[in-house]
Amino acid sequence: MQVNIPLKQTVDNSYDITIDTIKKVHFDKKVAIVTNPKVAGLHLAYFLSKISAKELYIITVPDGEEYKNQDSVDLILESLFNHRFNRKSMLIAFGGGVIGDMTGYTASIYQRGIDFVQVPTTLLSQVDASVGGKTGINNSYGKNLIGAFHQPKAVYIDPHFLSTLPKREFGAGVAEIIKMAVTFNRNFFDFLETADLHDKEVLQEAIKQAVQTKADVVAKDEKEHGLRAALNYGHTFGHVIENETKYKTYLHGEAVAIGMVMANEVAVAMNLMIPQEAQRVKELLQKYDLPTSYTIEDVNSFYETFFLDKKSLDASVTFILPVGIGGVKITDEVDKELILSVLRKFGNN
Amino acid sequence: MQVNIPLKQTVDNSYDITIDTIKKVHFDKKVAIVTNPKVAGLHLAYFLSKISAKELYIITVPDGEEYKNQDSVDLILESLFNHRFNRKSMLIAFGGGVIGDMTGYTASIYQRGIDFVQVPTTLLSQVDASVGGKTGINNSYGKNLIGAFHQPKAVYIDPHFLSTLPKREFGAGVAEIIKMAVTFNRNFFDFLETADLHDKEVLQEAIKQAVQTKADVVAKDEKEHGLRAALNYGHTFGHVIENETKYKTYLHGEAVAIGMVMANEVAVAMNLMIPQEAQRVKELLQKYDLPTSYTIEDVNSFYETFFLDKKSLDASVTFILPVGIGGVKITDEVDKELILSVLRKFGNN
Numbered sequence: 264m265q266v267n268i269p270l271k272q273t274v275d276n277s278y279d280i281t282i283d284t285i286k287k288v289h290f291d292k293k294v295a296i297v298t299n300p301k302v303a304g305l306h307l308a309y310f311l312s313k314i315s316a317k318e319l320y321i322i323t324v325p326d327g328e329e330y331k332n333q334d335s336v337d338l339i340l341e342s343l344f345n346h347r348f349n350r351k352s353m354l355i356a357f358g359g360g361v362i363g364d365m366t367g368y369t370a371s372i373y374q375r376g377i378d379f380v381q382v383p384t385t386l387l388s389q390v391d392a393s394v395g396g397k398t399g400i401n402n403s404y405g406k407n408l409i410g411a412f413h414q415p416k417a418v419y420i421d422p423h424f425l426s427t428l429p430k431r432e433f434g435a436g437v438a439e440i441i442k443m444a445v446t447f448n449r450n451f452f453d454f455l456e457t458a459d460l461h462d463k464e465v466l467q468e469a470i471k472q473a474v475q476t477k478a479d480v481v482a483k484d485e486k487e488h489g490l491r492a493a494l495n496y497g498h499t500f501g502h503v504i505e506n507e508t509k510y511k512t513y514l515h516g517e518a519v520a521i522g523m524v525m526a527n528e529v530a531v532a533m534n535l536m537i538p539q540e541a542q543r544v545k546e547l548l549q550k551y552d553l554p555t556s557y558t559i560e561d562v563n564s565f566y567e568t569f570f571l572d573k574k575s576l577d578a579s580v581t582f583i584l585p586v587g588i589g590g591v592k593i594t595d596e597v598d599k600e601l602i603l604s605v606l607r608k609f610g611n612n
Numbered sequence: 613m614q615v616n617i618p619l620k621q622t623v624d625n626s627y628d629i630t631i632d633t634i635k636k637v638h639f640d641k642k643v644a645i646v647t648n649p650k651v652a653g654l655h656l657a658y659f660l661s662k663i664s665a666k667e668l669y670i671i672t673v674p675d676g677e678e679y680k681n682q683d684s685v686d687l688i689l690e691s692l693f694n695h696r697f698n699r700k701s702m703l704i705a706f707g708g709g710v711i712g713d714m715t716g717y718t719a720s721i722y723q724r725g726i727d728f729v730q731v732p733t734t735l736l737s738q739v740d741a742s743v744g745g746k747t748g749i750n751n752s753y754g755k756n757l758i759g760a761f762h763q764p765k766a767v768y769i770d771p772h773f774l775s776t777l778p779k780r781e782f783g784a785g786v787a788e789i790i791k792m793a794v795t796f797n798r799n800f801f802d803f804l805e806t807a808d809l810h811d812k813e814v815l816q817e818a819i820k821q822a823v824q825t826k827a828d829v830v831a832k833d834e835k836e837h838g839l840r841a842a843l844n845y846g847h848t849f850g851h852v853i854e855n856e857t858k859y860k861t862y863l864h865g866e867a868v869a870i871g872m873v874m875a876n877e878v879a880v881a882m883n884l885m886i887p888q889e890a891q892r893v894k895e896l897l898q899k900y901d902l903p904t905s906y907t908i909e910d911v912n913s914f915y916e917t918f919f920l921d922k923k924s925l926d927a928s929v930t931f932i933l934p935v936g937i938g939g940v941k942i943t944d945e946v947d948k949e950l951i952l953s954v955l956r957k958f959g960n961n
Contacts, residue, residue, distance in 0.1 A: 264632060265628050265630050265631070266827050267628050268629065268743065268831060270624065270625035270831060270834060272623055272834070274622075278616070278619070279615070279616050280617065281613075340751075375746065375748060375759045376761065397724065407724075408693065409689070409722070410723070412724055474615045481617060485619060
C-alpha cells in the first residue's frame with residue numbers, strides 16, 4: 264500500500280534589496296549582529312545608529328576566508344544557544360561575503376532555520392554574495408562544500424560602507440560587476456566602458472544593475488540547476504589560481520578577473536567571441552587595475568586542479584564561456600586539448 | 613533604490629511512502645547507505661538483495677542516540693567527500709530514527725543539499741520520524757537543536773524489518789501510533805482498542821493509518837508554524853522524563869507514553885477531556901506494556917526542565933492537550949499552578 268505526501272506548495276521567498284543609506288529600523292525580537300573585529304571597528308557605531316532591537320547581541324568572529332569554517336559556525340551557534348535564541352529570533356550578517364555566507368548558513372541550521380538579513384559592507388558582497396541565498400562554509404576538501412540555500416529576508420546595501428574600502432578590494436568588487444555585464448547585459452557593459460565607478464552616483468547605478476541582473480538569474484534558477492551556473496564565469500579558472508597561490512596572492516575578485524580573461528581565450532578559440540571583444544573585456548578590467556595575466560607553471564597540474572573544485576566532483580568540468588559580450592554558454596563539453604592549448608599561452612613551458 | 617527578488621514559486625516536494633515488501637530497485641548514480649552495525653548485521657544482506665546502484669557505498673556510524681551528533685555527521689561527510697559524491701548523488705537512511713534524522717540532515721547540507729531516501733527499520737521510525745522531513749542532530753544544549761527541513765524523495769516501509777524488533781522497541785513504536793489516533797482520529801483509536809497489532813496485517817493497516825495521519829498534518833503545515841506541533845503530544849512531558857533519567861531508563865516512545873498520560877491529566881483538569889477518556893488511553897498504552905506512571909522527585913525542578921527543551925527557548929512552554937479522543941489543542945497559556953498540581957499527583961512529596 265502507498266501513502267502520498269502532497270507537498271506541492273507555493274512558497275514565497277521574495278525579498279527586497281535596498282540600495283541606499285539605511286533607514287532607521289527597529290526589530291521587536293531577539294537579534295544578533297554577526298560581524299568581525301575589522302568591520303566592527305570601522306562601521307558598527309554607524310550601523311547601531313540605524314538598527315535597534317528588543318534584545319540586541321553582537322557576535323564577533325575572526326576576520327578572513329580561513330575562518331569561514333565549522334569552528335566559526337560553532338562559535339555563533341554557541342552564542343545563540345547561550346542567549347536562548349528561538350525560532351522567531353533573527354541574525355544580521357554585517358560584513359563581507361565570508362560573514363554573509365557563514366551567518367546565512369548558521370541561520371539555516373539553527374533550530375531548522377531562522378530568519379536572517381544581509382548587510383554587506385564590501386563592494387564584492389554587495390553586488391554578488393549577499394544576493395541569492397547561497398550560504399556555506401569551507402572545509403579541507405574545498406570552498407562552500409557544506410551549505411544550504413537559505414534566502415535572506417532583506418538585503419540592505421548602503422554605499423556608506425564603501426568609503427573605507429581599500430583600492431584593491433574595490434577593484435575586486437568591480438570584477439564581479441563586469442562579470443554580470445559580460446555574461447548577461449551588453450548595454451550594461453557599454454555603460455561600464457564609459458562610466459567612472461569612482462563617482463558615487465555612477466557606482467550606485469552600477470550596483471543596482473549588477474544586483475538586478477543577478478536577481479533575474481536567481482529568480483529563474485534559484486538552486487542552480489542550469490542558468491545560475493553562468494554566474495560562475497571566470498570562477499572555474501579563478502578557483503584554480505586561488506588554489507595554486509594558496510589564497511594569498513589574489514583577492515577572490517582578482518582571481519576571477521584573470522579567470523575571465525582565460526575563459527575568454529577559450530571562447531575565442533571556440534569562435535564564440537571575437538578577439539576584439541576579449542580585448543575590450545581585458546581593457547575594462549585593467550581600467551580598475553585588475554590583474555589580467557598569470558604565469559602557469561605546470562599546465563597539466565593546472566588542468567587537474569579543475570577536478571578538485573566543487574562543481575567538478577563528478578568527472579566533468581563545467582565551463583562558462585561568453586558568447587560575444589552579453590551572452591553566455593554553459594558547457595561541460597570542451598575538448599581537453601583545446602583547454603590545454605589555451606593554458607599553454609599562459610604557461611612558461 | 614530598490615530591487616526585488618521575486619521568489620514566489622511552486623515547489624513540489626511531494627513523495628510516496630510505500631508500506632510493503634521492498635521491490636527490487638536500481639539507482640543509476642552514486643548511492644551511500646548510511647546505517648549502524650546492529651542494523652547492518654541483522655538486515656543489510658536482505659536490503660542489498662533489493663537495492664543496487666551504479667556505485668554503492670556503505671557508511672556505518674555508531675549505534676545510539678548519544679551518537680546523533682556533529683561527530684557522526686562529520687564521519688558521513690568525510691566519506692562522501694572522499695568518494696567524490698556530487699550534487700546528483702544520493703543517500704539512503706537505513707535504520708531507526710537516529711539514522712534517519714542524521715542522514716537527512718547530512719543530505720541537506722552536503723553541497724547545499726542532495727537527495728535522500730528513508731528506509732526505516734524500527735516501528736517508531738516507520739510511523740513517525742521517517743515521514744515529514746524533519747532532520748537534525750543533538751548537542752550539549754538539547755535534542756534536534758541543529759537541523760533542517762529536508763524532505764526525502766521516497767520512504768520505503770518494509771514490515772520485514774520488524775521481525776527482529778525487541779518487544780520494548782515494538783511497544784515504543786505503538787506509543788507513537790496511539791499518539792496519532794488520540795490527537796487526530798477517533799475512529800483509528802477505536803480500531804486500535806479492538807485490534808491486535810501483533811497480527812502482521814493488522815499492524816500494516818495501523819502503520820498505514822498512522823502515516824496517513826501524519827502525512828495530512830505535514831501537508832498542511834510542513835514547517836511547524838501551527839498544527840504540526842500537535843504531533844508533539846506527550847513530548848513536552850516526555851522530554852523532561854528522558855532528561856531526568858538521562859535517556860537510560862526509557863525508550864523515547866516509552867517516555868512519550870508517560871508524557872501522554874501526564875498531558876491527559878492536564879486536559880482533564882482543564883475539562884478538555886473526561887476522566888474515562890484518559891483512562892481509555894492509559895489502558896490502550898498498558899495493553900502494549902507501555903509505562904504509564906513515573907515518580908517525580910522534585911516537582912519544581914521537573915517544571916523548570918520544560919524550559920530547557922527546544923520548543924521552549926522562549927519563555928513559554930507549549931502544551932499539546934487532547935480534546936476528548938481525536939481532537940487536540942495547542943496552547944502556551946496553561947496556568948503554572950495547574951501544571952504543578954498535576955505534577956504533584958506524580959510526585960512523592
